[in-house]
Amino acid sequence: MTTPPAVTNAFSGRGSGHLDRLRGASPGLVLAWLVIALVVLWAAAPALFTEYSATVGVPAEKLRPPSPDHLLGTDALGRDLFARIVHGSVHSLSGALVAVAIGLVAGTMLGLVAGSIGGLVDDTLMRIVDVLLAVPALLLSLSIIILTGFGTINAAVAVGAASVAGFARLVRADVIRVRRSEYVEAAFGSGGTYAAVLWRHVLPNSLTSAFAFAALQFGSAILSISTLGFLGYGAPPPTPEWGLLIAEGRNYISSAWWLTAAPGLVVVAVVLSANRISRAVGRSTP
Amino acid sequence: MSGTPLLSIRDLSVSYREKDDWSRVVHGVSLDVHRGEVVALVGESGSGKTTTAQSVIGLLPGNGRIDQGEIRLDGTDISRWPSRRLDAIRGARISLIPQDPGSALNPIRTIGAQVGEILKIHGWRDKKAIASRVVELLARVGLTEPELRARQYPHELSGGMKQRVLIAIAVALQPELIVADEPTSGLDVTVQRRILDLIDELRLEFGTSVLLVTHDLGVAADRAGRLVVMQGGRIQEEGPTAALIAAPRSAYARRLLADAPSLDMTVRRQPRPEPIRERDEADDFAVIVEDLTHDFPLADGGTFRAVDGISFRLRRGTTHALVGESGSGKTTTIRSIVGFEKPTAGRILVDGTDIAALHRADLRRFRRKIQLVYQNPFASLDPRQNVFEIIEEPLLNFDKREKDERRRSVESLLDRVGLSRTLLGRAPHALSGGQRQRVAIARALVLEPQVLVLDEAVSALDVTVQAQVLKLLDELQRDLGLTYLFVSHDLAVVRQIADSVSVLHRGRQVESGPVEQIFHAPTSSYTRDLLAAIPGRTGVERARTLSPGSDR
Numbered sequence: 096m097t098t099p100p101a102v103t104n105a106f107s108g109r110g111s112g113h114l115d116r117l118r119g120a121s122p123g124l125v126l127a128w129l130v131i132a133l134v135v136l137w138a139a140a141p142a143l144f145t146e147y148s149a150t151v152g153v154p155a156e157k158l159r160p161p162s163p164d165h166l167l168g169t170d171a172l173g174r175d176l177f178a179r180i181v182h183g184s185v186h187s188l189s190g191a192l193v194a195v196a197i198g199l200v201a202g203t204m205l206g207l208v209a210g211s212i213g214g215l216v217d218d219t220l221m222r223i224v225d226v227l228l229a230v231p232a233l234l235l236s237l238s239i240i241i242l243t244g245f246g247t248i249n250a251a252v253a254v255g256a257a258s259v260a261g262f263a264r265l266v267r268a269d270v271i272r273v274r275r276s277e278y279v280e281a282a283f284g285s286g287g288t289y290a291a292v293l294w295r296h297v298l299p300n301s302l303t304s305a306f307a308f309a310a311l312q313f314g315s316a317i318l319s320i321s322t323l324g325f326l327g328y329g330a331p332p333p334t335p336e337w338g339l340l341i342a343e344g345r346n347y348i349s350s351a352w353w354l355t356a357a358p359g360l361v362v363v364a365v366v367l368s369a370n371r372i373s374r375a376v377g378r379s380t381p
Numbered sequence: 382m383s384g385t386p387l388l389s390i391r392d393l394s395v396s397y398r399e400k401d402d403w404s405r406v407v408h409g410v411s412l413d414v415h416r417g418e419v420v421a422l423v424g425e426s427g428s429g430k431t432t433t434a435q436s437v438i439g440l441l442p443g444n445g446r447i448d449q450g451e452i453r454l455d456g457t458d459i460s461r462w463p464s465r466r467l468d469a470i471r472g473a474r475i476s477l478i479p480q481d482p483g484s485a486l487n488p489i490r491t492i493g494a495q496v497g498e499i500l501k502i503h504g505w506r507d508k509k510a511i512a513s514r515v516v517e518l519l520a521r522v523g524l525t526e527p528e529l530r531a532r533q534y535p536h537e538l539s540g541g542m543k544q545r546v547l548i549a550i551a552v553a554l555q556p557e558l559i560v561a562d563e564p565t566s567g568l569d570v571t572v573q574r575r576i577l578d579l580i581d582e583l584r585l586e587f588g589t590s591v592l593l594v595t596h597d598l599g600v601a602a603d604r605a606g607r608l609v610v611m612q613g614g615r616i617q618e619e620g621p622t623a624a625l626i627a628a629p630r631s632a633y634a635r636r637l638l639a640d641a642p643s644l645d646m647t648v649r650r651q652p653r654p655e656p657i658r659e660r661d662e663a664d665d666f667a668v669i670v671e672d673l674t675h676d677f678p679l680a681d682g683g684t685f686r687a688v689d690g691i692s693f694r695l696r697r698g699t700t701h702a703l704v705g706e707s708g709s710g711k712t713t714t715i716r717s718i719v720g721f722e723k724p725t726a727g728r729i730l731v732d733g734t735d736i737a738a739l740h741r742a743d744l745r746r747f748r749r750k751i752q753l754v755y756q757n758p759f760a761s762l763d764p765r766q767n768v769f770e771i772i773e774e775p776l777l778n779f780d781k782r783e784k785d786e787r788r789r790s791v792e793s794l795l796d797r798v799g800l801s802r803t804l805l806g807r808a809p810h811a812l813s814g815g816q817r818q819r820v821a822i823a824r825a826l827v828l829e830p831q832v833l834v835l836d837e838a839v840s841a842l843d844v845t846v847q848a849q850v851l852k853l854l855d856e857l858q859r860d861l862g863l864t865y866l867f868v869s870h871d872l873a874v875v876r877q878i879a880d881s882v883s884v885l886h887r888g889r890q891v892e893s894g895p896v897e898q899i900f901h902a903p904t905s906s907y908t909r910d911l912l913a914a915i916p917g918r919t920g921v922e923r924a925r926t927l928s929p930g931s932d933r
Contacts, residue, residue: 276760277755277757277760277761278760278761278762278763280721281753281755281761281762281821281824282763282774283721284719284721284748284752284753285748285752285774285775285778285824285825285828286745286746286748286749286775286778286779286828287774287775288745288778291777291778295763295766295774296763296765299765300763300764300765
């Protein structure tokens with residue numbers, strides 16, 4: 096019967112909460128935030144970090160090793176690698192955002208329809224989802240790109256489409272739970288139309304886990320987009336996309352290993368940071 | 382009674398940690414339980430009664446700690462003992478009957494394994510001996526076919542049967558003290574009575590003492606020799622049951638007694654005006670139910686008749702109560718009346734409209750006339766809406782009104798149900814149970830319905846809050862001329878609010894009539910059983926034989 100007075104005190108400490116949380120946060124989490132902040136800044140204002148162009152090289156200065164002039168050296172066409180990584184961040188980030196948004200929106204719609212209508216519609220949609228989940232995500236993305244053609248946006252759409260099934264499954268489970276709750280019945284009882292009740296009650300209460308999943312998907316979307324870029328299914332050259340940078344550097348791996356290692360490490364750092372942050376976010380929101 | 386008390390709590394204070402702050406919930410509580418005695422710890426939720434009981438058996442939640450005080454078991458202070466050391470006495474000398482039989486048993490182990498576990502923990506090794514003792518115990522707590530029960534899983538048993546299993550576990554080693562934490566709160570009244578009888582019987586047989594934690598003063602009055610009334614973590618009053626009930630000294634105990642429906646045999650409610658016309662006309666009734674029958678399909682292809690030919694009429698401006706235990710068909714009946722279920726046979730007229738004939742759009746418009754208030758205000762309010770949005774929502778479903786106008790209706794309704802306007806922006810989780818139920822009532826009233834269906838609408842509330850909500854419902858009915866269909870398992874509450882009653886049992890209506898008639902001259906044996914099971918009657922009668930203030 097007696098509940099510990101959890102609610103009253105949870106609110107009193109809000110003011111100093113942010114500082115407290117920062118002090119209590121693990122160094123890994125702080126580092127993860129710094130990495131993501133840096134990459135976002137690269138994407139937003141690349142000119143602040145490098146004066147070189149990402150696409151126009153100086154042929155005379157090709158394949159230079161790292162030096163104060165060129166932090167990470169230059170590639171075979173004399174383009175500054177650091178500049179290419181900085182300028183490339185916008186492709187990876189926007190691609191990942193588009194991919195996650197597509198997965199979230201389309202998956203939520205499917206899950207909502209399946210969970211709320213139920214019956215034959217639910218069965219049909221969920222069997223399709225089963226099939227989608229059975230095909231490896233990369234294979235699915237590749238098939239979609241082959242159908243739609245190469246390009247940054249197409250790659251993002253392909254990665255997003257591969258994650259629709261996961262989102263749909265997750266949202267459907269929540270919709271079915273919320274759909275049975277008393278407040279949804281009460282909303283119908285007070286004269287709500289089907290669409291109004293779905294919009295006001297079922298959807299907002301079903302999205303919690305989908306949002307947590309979206310945060311986790313962000314990191315893997317960056318990885319998938321880089322993978323597609325590496326395989327040549329993403330942005331065409333001379334776009335400085337990270338996966339493409341790794342692929343291009345591969346030819347010089349014996350003489351200029353940093354051309355593959357640097358963009359590769361950047362991808363690893365960003366993906367790990369995104370995962371670390373989404374895990375922390377997922378833990379703090381019950 | 383003399384000698385060392387079996388359990389002696391002295392000046393006990395308990396705190397819970399919240400982030401870095403410790404907040405104290407039990408303040409200097411002292412009480413004694415003598416051998417063979419039943420002491421009831423009575424209070425509302427948040428009074429610290431469960432915390433006190435948990436500290437006795439060393440089962441405080443992880444964020445709780447005993448600040449000071451002593452808990453002496455037979456003279457030995459056990460309050461500072463580590464958990465490992467307590468293991469030796471838990472189950473053997475002190476045992477617990479937990480609150481919720483639904484969640485206290487492990488769903489993936491058989492009943493027999495769970496009863497046998499306590500024997501194994503305390504050193505029984507012989508499997509055959511354990512098995513035979515388990516069957517013996519299950520038989521002792523009144524379970525039929527104990528060998529079969531031992532092989533069954535918890536989900537195959539009813540709530541009352543599960544509680545019997547938990548009692549079997551508690552008495553397995555014949556402990557000296559049983560801590561019973563709300564042992565019957567989720568059960569039907571007749572089941573409740575049988576369970577409490579069983580605890581009484583076992584107590585007499587083994588000479589066990591019982592510390593009974595309950596919010597129900599009626600239960601406490603019937604079963605305990607002494608009452609300890611707690612509020613806000615402090616003891617307000619304690620004394621022999623009969624004397625305390627006859628003449629409570631503290632203001633809080635007086636209020637608790639006045640609010641407890643089962644102890645209050647006087648009806649304070651003004652009767653509704655009698656109809657002016659001599660003969661009834663169809664228009665006098667807001668709801669007419671004729672021969673309602675509802676079948677549910679079963680997995681094996683057959684059907685289960687949940688409601689079997691129920692008929693009653695609900696006169697405008699009055700309250701009709703449907704009374705029955707779980708499985709009596711009362712929930713199915715009201716779900717048909719508000720249009721959530723289509724009955725298999727029979728007719729329901731609400732304000733002259735046959736709702737079975739309505740189709741989707743018409744049914745939606747019809748809902749303005751009849752609104753449902755749910756039992757559990759923690760589940761019936763959307764956790765993501767605030768109070769204003771919750772009450773406003775039904776208005777959005779019908780004719781479009783201006784935002785200002787909607788705000789005015791919500792605010793005036795909030796005043797009507799006795800809530801402060803400062804609560805408008807609050808989310809449901811920041812409200813108390815009583816406040817939530819008021820919000821739910823406001824939401825039901827905002828469409829100005831003629832009929833309000835109240836599904837166990839006060840069962841989840843503390844007695845004092847329950848009394849307040851019942852008073853509110855009474856005022857609303859008088860001021861707005863509302864008609865209520867009041868569904869409850871609690872006859873004591875029904876007596877306070879209803880004009881007429883239908884008693885349901887296994888889908889059939891066993892009795893129907895004016896409330897006084899049902900209470901004073903029940904014709905069916907089932908109604909008599911129900912009436913006898915109302916807790917608090919024997920306690921009150923015992924108290925009445927005492928003149929106020931006299932000692933035992």
